[in-house]
Amino acid sequence: NAGVMQNPRHLVRRRGQEARLRCSPVKGHSHVYWYRQLPEEGLKFMVYLQKENIIDESGMPKERFSAEFPKEGPSILRIQQVVRGDSAAYFCASSPDRKSISEAFFGQGTRLTVV
């Protein structure tokens, strides 16, 4: 009975490198949400994906950030040319459908540190 699995748990990147964060949803969940949490702050919505589709990316920075949720495999949040300001905890949640957000489970997060 695995929940949402995120990896890696911790990721260190130098400025200018690429960061790839992976999220495997709960089995049977086809909706995935990515959130970013800066220290001492609440989570900020980034993007909502359904299998092979981006439904809402209104919280994604316009440049360097992209997300996908392929038919097979985990959802990937990709950050190109990372900068210090990208350092944060990135959380993924999944749910069986859009309206069942109360059933959404969050993963343990990936803590990205840019040095």
Added chain:
Amino acid sequence: GESVGLHLPTLSVQEGDNSIINCAYSNSASDYFIWYKQESGKGPQFIIDIRSNMDKRQGQRVTVLLNKTVKHLSLQIAATQPGDSAVYFCAEDLYNQGGKLIFGQGTELSVKP
């Protein structure tokens, strides 16, 4: 700015006492609210939710109250235990958009034995 905010950033209570964590929201169109608990190094964990057509909802040791007149939400934890120590967030589902939640800044609850 954020439409969801919390009155107090930290709260310290004695074990066994009741805790009350408050949250204010600014958008009267918000339809659905959730309280989450986040322990250090972990993801948010769902505690309880409430829809805008309700004033009160109870769970196990927790109660959420919604006052739509003053746009205020509170989480009450009865007989607080050391395991309740965490940061608590209220989240708002604006316009019933499903997974696109707006989170408040959080209140850190510290339970003294």
